Amino acid sequence: MTFFSHLRKAAIATAFVFGATAVHADEQYFPLQSYRVGPYAAGGTGFFGGFIDYLNLINIRDGGVNGVKLTWSEGETQYEVEKGVEVYERLKSNPGIAAWNPLSVGIAYAMIDRITDDKVPLITINHGRTDTTDGRVFPYVFPLLLNPYSETSGIVNYIASKEGGLDKLKGKKIVVLYHGSPYGKETIPIYELLSQKYGFELSHIEVPHPGNEQQAQWLTIRREHPDYVVLRGWGVMNPVALKTAQKTGFPADHIVGNVWSNSEEDVIPAGDAAKGYTAITTQASGEQYPVVQEIVKTVYGAGKGNLEDKSRIGSVYHNLGIVNGILNVEAVRIAQAKFGNRTLTGDEVRWGFEHLKLDPARVEALGAKDLFHSINVSWDNHEGDGYVTFQQWDGKKWNVVSDWIAPDWKLLRPIIEKSSEAYAKEKGIKIRTAEDADAVVSN
Amino acid sequence: MSYYDFLFVIEVLVGGLLSGVMYSLVAIGFVLIYKTSGVLNFAQGSMVLFAALTFVSLVERRVPFALSLLITFAVMVALGFTIERTVLRPLVNRSPMTLFMATLGLSYIIEGAAQLIWGTQVHGLDLGIDDTPFEVGGVLISSFDLLAAAIAAAMVAGLSAFFYWTRIGLAFRAVADDQFAALAVGLRLPRIWGTVWTAAGFVALVAGLLWGARLGVQFSLSLIVLKALPVLVLGGFDSILGAIVGGLIIGASEKLAEVYLGPFVGGGIEGWFAYALALVVLLVRPSGLFGQKTVERV
Numbered sequence: 132m133t134f135f136s137h138l139r140k141a142a143i144a145t146a147f148v149f150g151a152t153a154v155h156a157d158e159q160y161f162p163l164q165s166y167r168v169g170p171y172a173a174g175g176t177g178f179f180g181g182f183i184d185y186l187n188l189i190n191i192r193d194g195g196v197n198g199v200k201l202t203w204s205e206g207e208t209q210y211e212v213e214k215g216v217e218v219y220e221r222l223k224s225n226p227g228i229a230a231w232n233p234l235s236v237g238i239a240y241a242m243i244d245r246i247t248d249d250k251v252p253l254i255t256i257n258h259g260r261t262d263t264t265d266g267r268v269f270p271y272v273f274p275l276l277l278n279p280y281s282e283t284s285g286i287v288n289y290i291a292s293k294e295g296g297l298d299k300l301k302g303k304k305i306v307v308l309y310h311g312s313p314y315g316k317e318t319i320p321i322y323e324l325l326s327q328k329y330g331f332e333l334s335h336i337e338v339p340h341p342g343n344e345q346q347a348q349w350l351t352i353r354r355e356h357p358d359y360v361v362l363r364g365w366g367v368m369n370p371v372a373l374k375t376a377q378k379t380g381f382p383a384d385h386i387v388g389n390v391w392s393n394s395e396e397d398v399i400p401a402g403d404a405a406k407g408y409t410a411i412t413t414q415a416s417g418e419q420y421p422v423v424q425e426i427v428k429t430v431y432g433a434g435k436g437n438l439e440d441k442s443r444i445g446s447v448y449h450n451l452g453i454v455n456g457i458l459n460v461e462a463v464r465i466a467q468a469k470f471g472n473r474t475l476t477g478d479e480v481r482w483g484f485e486h487l488k489l490d491p492a493r494v495e496a497l498g499a500k501d502l503f504h505s506i507n508v509s510w511d512n513h514e515g516d517g518y519v520t521f522q523q524w525d526g527k528k529w530n531v532v533s534d535w536i537a538p539d540w541k542l543l544r545p546i547i548e549k550s551s552e553a554y555a556k557e558k559g560i561k562i563r564t565a566e567d568a569d570a571v572v573s574n
Numbered sequence: 575m576s577y578y579d580f581l582f583v584i585e586v587l588v589g590g591l592l593s594g595v596m597y598s599l600v601a602i603g604f605v606l607i608y609k610t611s612g613v614l615n616f617a618q619g620s621m622v623l624f625a626a627l628t629f630v631s632l633v634e635r636r637v638p639f640a641l642s643l644l645i646t647f648a649v650m651v652a653l654g655f656t657i658e659r660t661v662l663r664p665l666v667n668r669s670p671m672t673l674f675m676a677t678l679g680l681s682y683i684i685e686g687a688a689q690l691i692w693g694t695q696v697h698g699l700d701l702g703i704d705d706t707p708f709e710v711g712g713v714l715i716s717s718f719d720l721l722a723a724a725i726a727a728a729m730v731a732g733l734s735a736f737f738y739w740t741r742i743g744l745a746f747r748a749v750a751d752d753q754f755a756a757l758a759v760g761l762r763l764p765r766i767w768g769t770v771w772t773a774a775g776f777v778a779l780v781a782g783l784l785w786g787a788r789l790g791v792q793f794s795l796s797l798i799v800l801k802a803l804p805v806l807v808l809g810g811f812d813s814i815l816g817a818i819v820g821g822l823i824i825g826a827s828e829k830l831a832e833v834y835l836g837p838f839v840g841g842g843i844e845g846w847f848a849y850a851l852a853l854v855v856l857l858v859r860p861s862g863l864f865g866q867k868t869v870e871r872v
Binding site: 167168169170171172173176311335336337338339340341343344346347348350351353354366367370371374377378379380396399400401402404439440443 | 797846
């Protein structure tokens, strides 16, 4: 029964919280600002479930990272910024913190100054503010794999591939239906830039939060007759968009979702209206990848799996959590190779992230071939050139329908630098050099 | 204006009216409780979530549809009487603000309990109603919304008949009119309030099923109260007819505003436009279009 499993989890979480205060010298600690209740709990349980499952796999299978055990504790945020900050303040004094992983744009924004002062990495996989990609200005923030601008470029490149090439975009019409929030609006300038570059007609239509009513927006779309609609949604806005598209006669296979519109939670409530819908992703879904299979066998086999509902293993958010786990653990491993197999400081782990290079061969060795492509983080590029792929919903599961696609990083970099340099000027931040990045605080 | 533009206006208008009926469905639950106890039940949205989540969780556990409906209704009856016993009865004769705050707290408790009992996963809800649109004279109409409107109309007719032509309905009206006078003539207030909360639970169940089929059954379902509030302000807190007419006006005007005014102010205006409209009505008619005017001797 769900109620009793909640009680059991609460007891375990409490034990971890108290246990976490006594971290030993050979332990590396991950404070988790998770959200397991509230409006976004479905995403939170999947992501943090996958992350914890991977940490458990490393502990059970390998005895930790080179003998350093991985520990964690959770604080409930309900996806609310003030609660996220409160959890940060509560957990930040625990020793051996490797990195923060809030999976929330709002909480991440509120933490940037704090983690910079504390010299601990903040991981915003697939989200966060775009200009934090520039490690010269944001030394401790890592929007790994994908930032909003790369996502935009990836989506436009995918639409172009469907049309037969970037030159075929000329004269096409694309509507971006976006969530009425800073997150939703962040990509407006880059869509406009790409529209000018490739000659497609563009219009933006806003859906007020939370997005549970979209009749007017979809009737407007119907009147505009676009070739494609890009869905930049969040939460309930996504299934409502798909349902309303059906009501107004717009075909689902001409709707392309962004990275926060790509989960099972976004399509299942829409029922048949979601069939044919395509969305971008940095990590494929499914259980067939060796690392996921190992988690099932080793972690769930030992009764330590984090997901209550095992049918969610291999879902989009669960696999994102696993990939996030791989990236965190590998950053620790890389940092250990330089600083020693011991509990590292946050700044040492930052150095590890800034040298996080996993080519396809290393990804395969980690059991994640085709789960994600590769990453190549450097001291000044904190995104790491993540590749994207596209998946289509068939009514029951997602199926990959594209190759791995590279966003147009060269086009985006000057725009990112312009924004980050303006931020540095406004805040009086000294722009880092490679030498600055190599100077590490070890205690 | 071309013929195509004219058709488009009609399409937006019809879509808005049908959406408005969905808002009315939620608003009616508020009206029922306010009418008989003077309490603005902020927990109505949570009750919608609780009902839909209970129903869909039962169906997913292979309980037959009709039985799930019955069990959920029984749960809502139990919830109604529990609320009356544990929250309302101890707060009898307290100020309306105290009662409102109590229902605000109740809303969080019900939301938390729903997730604690049934989990946090998002569910799809298929009522077997086809949602592909059909065309009437060039205007697309959603068959699902049309059926929802018919259900809402039937519910309003049923509730109106219940209020006007049954003894218990008469008792409800007596309590709504003057609680002390009703007590003096021997009406049992706790029983009446329990029954009213049960009726509100039934409305929440119907709204939960229809809204759940539209949005999916998830936490955000409780946020539909935000759509019902301007309807109540506009139509009047104590009028079922007001809830319907208010819903239609809000639904149609916010859609027309979004399509025709939105582009001039950056779009995304329907969220606040409904409240702006309600505010204007509040300034002109403080008790709403159909609400009972309160006259107090000073």
